[in-house]
Amino acid sequence: MIDSRAMNAAPNTTRLAEYERFPYTVESVDLTFDLHPSETHVRQISTWRKIIPGVTSLELNGKDLKRISIKIDGELVDESRLVEIDESLLIRQVPDAFTLEVVTQISPEANTALEGLYLSNGMFCTQCEAEGFRRITYYPDRPDVMSIFTTRIIADPGYPVLLSNGNLISENQMEDGRREAVWQDPFPKPCYLFALVGGDLAVERDNFVTMSGREIDLRIYVEKKDLNRVRYALESLKRAMKWDENVYGREYDLDIFMIVAVSHFNMGAMENKGLNIFNSSCVLASPDAATDQAFQRIEAIVAHEYFHNWSGNRVTCRDWFQLSLKEGFTVFRDSEFSADTNSRAVKRIQDVNFLRSAQFTEDAGPTAHPVQPLEYQEISNFYTLTIYEKGAEVVRMIRTLLGPELFRQGSDLYFDRYDGQAVTIQEFVGAMADVSGRDFRQFMRWYEQPGTPRLRVYMSHGSATGKLTIQFDQKAPVIAETDSHEPYLIPISYQLIDRESGQILVPETLFELSEMSTTVTHENVTGVPVISLLRGLSAPVRLEMTRPVADLIALARFDDDGVSRWDAIQDLYIQSIGQLLKDPTSPVDQALIDLVCELIRDPQMEQDPACLAEMLALPQDNILWDVFQPADPQAILSARKHLRQALADGASKYWKILFETMMPEGPYQPEASAIGRRSLAVTALAYLAKIEPVDTILEDLFTNASNLTERFAAYRIARSDAAPELSDALSQKFLDGADTDEVLDLWLSTEATNERTATIERVRELTEHERFEWTNPNRVRAVLGAFANRNVEAFYSADGYRMLADSVLKLDAMNPQIAARLVMPLCQWARFGPSYQDKIKSELRRIIGRKLSKDLVEIVSKSID
Ligand code: TRP
Ligand code: ZN
Numbered sequence: 001m002i003d004s005r006a007m008n009a010a011p012n013t014t015r016l017a018e019y020e021r022f023p024y025t026v027e028s029v030d031l032t033f034d035l036h037p038s039e040t041h042v043r044q045i046s047t048w049r050k051i052i053p054g055v056t057s058l059e060l061n062g063k064d065l066k067r068i069s070i071k072i073d074g075e076l077v078d079e080s081r082l083v084e085i086d087e088s089l090l091i092r093q094v095p096d097a098f099t100l101e102v103v104t105q106i107s108p109e110a111n112t113a114l115e116g117l118y119l120s121n122g123m124f125c126t127q128c129e130a131e132g133f134r135r136i137t138y139y140p141d142r143p144d145v146m147s148i149f150t151t152r153i154i155a156d157p158g159y160p161v162l163l164s165n166g167n168l169i170s171e172n173q174m175e176d177g178r179r180e181a182v183w184q185d186p187f188p189k190p191c192y193l194f195a196l197v198g199g200d201l202a203v204e205r206d207n208f209v210t211m212s213g214r215e216i217d218l219r220i221y222v223e224k225k226d227l228n229r230v231r232y233a234l235e236s237l238k239r240a241m242k243w244d245e246n247v248y249g250r251e252y253d254l255d256i257f258m259i260v261a262v263s264h265f266n267m268g269a270m271e272n273k274g275l276n277i278f279n280s281s282c283v284l285a286s287p288d289a290a291t292d293q294a295f296q297r298i299e300a301i302v303a304h305e306y307f308h309n310w311s312g313n314r315v316t317c318r319d320w321f322q323l324s325l326k327e328g329f330t331v332f333r334d335s336e337f338s339a340d341t342n343s344r345a346v347k348r349i350q351d352v353n354f355l356r357s358a359q360f361t362e363d364a365g366p367t368a369h370p371v372q373p374l375e376y377q378e379i380s381n382f383y384t385l386t387i388y389e390k391g392a393e394v395v396r397m398i399r400t401l402l403g404p405e406l407f408r409q410g411s412d413l414y415f416d417r418y419d420g421q422a423v424t425i426q427e428f429v430g431a432m433a434d435v436s437g438r439d440f441r442q443f444m445r446w447y448e449q450p451g452t453p454r455l456r457v458y459m460s461h462g463s464a465t466g467k468l469t470i471q472f473d474q475k476a477p478v479i480a481e482t483d484s485h486e487p488y489l490i491p492i493s494y495q496l497i498d499r500e501s502g503q504i505l506v507p508e509t510l511f512e513l514s515e516m517s518t519t520v521t522h523e524n525v526t527g528v529p530v531i532s533l534l535r536g537l538s539a540p541v542r543l544e545m546t547r548p549v550a551d552l553i554a555l556a557r558f559d560d561d562g563v564s565r566w567d568a569i570q571d572l573y574i575q576s577i578g579q580l581l582k583d584p585t586s587p588v589d590q591a592l593i594d595l596v597c598e599l600i601r602d603p604q605m606e607q608d609p610a611c612l613a614e615m616l617a618l619p620q621d622n623i624l625w626d627v628f629q630p631a632d633p634q635a636i637l638s639a640r641k642h643l644r645q646a647l648a649d650g651a652s653k654y655w656k657i658l659f660e661t662m663m664p665e666g667p668y669q670p671e672a673s674a675i676g677r678r679s680l681a682v683t684a685l686a687y688l689a690k691i692e693p694v695d696t697i698l699e700d701l702f703t704n705a706s707n708l709t710e711r712f713a714a715y716r717i718a719r720s721d722a723a724p725e726l727s728d729a730l731s732q733k734f735l736d737g738a739d740t741d742e743v744l745d746l747w748l749s750t751e752a753t754n755e756r757t758a759t760i761e762r763v764r765e766l767t768e769h770e771r772f773e774w775t776n777p778n779r780v781r782a783v784l785g786a787f788a789n790r791n792v793e794a795f796y797s798a799d800g801y802r803m804l805a806d807s808v809l810k811l812d813a814m815n816p817q818i819a820a821r822l823v824m825p826l827c828q829w830a831r832f833g834p835s836y837q838d839k840i841k842s843e844l845r846r847i848i849g850r851k852l853s854k855d856l857v858e859i860v861s862k863s864i865d
Pocket of ligand 1: 383
């Protein structure tokens with residue numbers, strides 16, 4: 001019997017330090033696809049020229065390919081000149097310049113990994129980032145090899161729409177009845193941006209006139225049944241195109257821009273040149289089939305992928321260690337777009353909340369890595385919150401340090417200097433250094449060191465002298481075991497306000513902390529100063545500071561920075577939950593209840609209902625687990641429920657009126673102010689449900705709602721608080737009305753998480769539902785992802801861990817990327833108390849004892865030895 005460890009042993013590690021240029025240029029690539037569900041033939045004809053003397057062999061990548069033939073300059077290459085190991089094919093003794101012809105055969109219908117060419121509901125589509133192109137043909141599957149692609153697609157008449165990157169060159173009917181389309185992309189690109197689509201699709205069209213007056217043909221292709229849900233994405237695309245011209249001076253470059261929605265997709269969307277491919281859940285929206293949150297997500301993702309046309313495509317990554325060069329920058333760009341388009345304060349609060357609850361967790365756990373990683377086993381595992389969200393925060397700090405004008409100059413220089421090239425993060429920062437004359441050497445530690453640095457602040461104020469001293473201390477991240485961590489350059493934005501009046505005592509100041517410890521002083525400070533710190537989260541650090549309740553209350557009441565107000569009340573909630581954990585019978589501080597009542601009455605808050613809704617939402621589990629170490633998820637859950645009840649009772653006279661006055665009337669509008677009002681109305685209704693029966697209101701809301709946001713809220717609140725009959729009835733009605741996959745997923749995830757009915761048995765039932773499909777990542781995320789990440793009660797138990805582990809193993813054989821993501825909650829065992837740890841670890845050991853994909857091995861083995 002083979003040792004199971006040996007089966008999973010020693011996957012190859014790729015290291016940044018070992019980067020070498022590819023020794024050939026590829027002048028052009030001509031691909032011909034003969035599409036067939038089980039036997040697609042791909043012919044590649046490409047021209048090569050050696051650029052590093054002395055090299056005599058050509059190393060290509062290939063995976064799961066059936067090799068039909070390989071020719072060089074028209075001659076068949078003999079097997080004796082080929083060496084195939086793992087995912088690489090070596091061709092020996094190649095000339096200095098030559099034409100390569102490769103024919104491979106692949107089976108799209110057997111491809112459940114959803115990388116390379118696959119079928120989704122009968123539609124051919126591709127996903128090549130990061131290393132999917134090697135599942136199509138033998139090629140140097142690395143982003144620094146750029147070429148001009150021409151793609152000929154041949155298919156049966158059942159697939160009338162045939163798309164690829166660039167411009168349509170020709171289309172014709174062939175003699176045998178099949179159809180053919182030829183596309184050419186004039187911009188050199190790496191193969192990860194290659195895309196192909198073939199299917200029977202409907203299209204919605206529009207156009208956009210660019211800043212230089214060129215007219216761009218815009219198209220969104222979807223399955224026919226979905227054509228009535230594409231308008232919002234198309235409008236979002238036009239807004240994004242306009243914004244990129246206004247804010248970054250970036251114009252679209254091809255004559256056509258296409259988006260295709262597919263139902264089987266591992267991530268949100270993909271920025272293939274001129275042919276973005278989207279998870280259908282990130283495109284399709286209509287008032288009765290998408291919530292407000294979905295509308296906003298769609299707008300942001302459409303913008304994100306569009307923005308990649310410059311930050312990612314025109315200027316691309318030298319290697320995958322530079323992933324954040326495109327992802328961090330593009331997330332920063334899309335978040336600013338959303339802030340400009342909707343509410344800046346709310347967008348920032350949501351982003352900060354996400355960063356702290358999810359990225360900080362990653363940064364403190366077994367898969368922590370720098371924004372520019374040094375090594376990886378499987379690159380798919382590095383599409384992380386650190387690369388995306390922390391990477392965006394680092395770009396944001398660069399803009400904070402430079403100011404908007406210099407930042408724009410730096411971005412112009414970067415795009416201009418590196419257009420058509422594959423570059424590194426150092427080159428991006430170098431452009432910022434060049435326009436500003438600033439030395440970024442210390443700043444680069446944000447890219448190089450893993451973990452979240454900590455900040456401690458000590459203040460003293462002489463009320464007689466008016467002298468205020470503030471001491472800023474930075475501490476290395478907790479995960480930094482050694483002292484090799486060097487101090488960061490931390491931009492700290494702060495302001496001082498008076499505790500009683502809220503008056504600004506010291507206006508907003510940006511302090512650059514570069515040492516481990518620095519003290520700053522302010523003279524003539526009157527009143528009782530309270531510090532508003534890291535305003536707008538000016539740096540992605542953890543603030544380690546026990547702030548007096550009175551100070552936090554003053555910040556929540558008076559501060560003029562939304563993030564700071566929100567952060568202050570979150571801190572109060574955390575302190576209050578801490579009290580309850582110590583003594584579950586202790587009463588909730590009346591001062592906190594009074595604050596909540598005051599905020600609700602505050603006329604300024606009335607103007608920003610979405611901010612108030614954010615302030616009324618209690619901290620997420622991840623944040624609490626982090627504070628109360630080692631965490632007891634069940635105890636924390638009940639403390640949180642207790643606090644929620646106390647707030648509901650304490651502000652009881654406001655909830656109904658808030659619900660009634662805030663809910664917008666008239667036709668549904670997915671725009672910021674209506675979304676903000678609805679979000680506050682729904683928050684209020686959820687609190688109201690904790691103090692009195694709201695069954696009639698829920699039934700009414702469900703029946704008369706003009707949109708899914710309200711109907712979904714009614715169902716969700718009924719599930720947790722209404723009488724069981726109504727709860728079951730609304731669940732059934734919501735499912736009956738779920739005529740799209742997106743609404744089905746809302747139902748599945750609610751059923752998998754709701755506090756009263758989502759037992760493990762129920763979750764298992766959901767995976768057996770007739771509309772559940774193991775091969776569809778959206779279904780898997782809706783049931784199992786929701787269960788593991790949002791159903792504390794059922795998941796944090798021996799049976800819960802087993803259920804997830806079984807699912808991970810089952811999925812790993814079909815779709816390793818999804819299995820490796822789904823297993824993550826188990827890998828966080830070290831945060832929990834001993835009785836939790838042992839049970840989680842035994843499931844991890846069971847997993848590691850099996851034959852696993854390289855994706856899953858890397859994640860699981862990092863979390864357990
Ligand atoms: N580059 C894409 C984005 O963030 C995401 C992406 C990377 C992706 N790898 C993928 C999407 C694999 C689907 C499948 O915009
Ligand atoms: Zn991206």
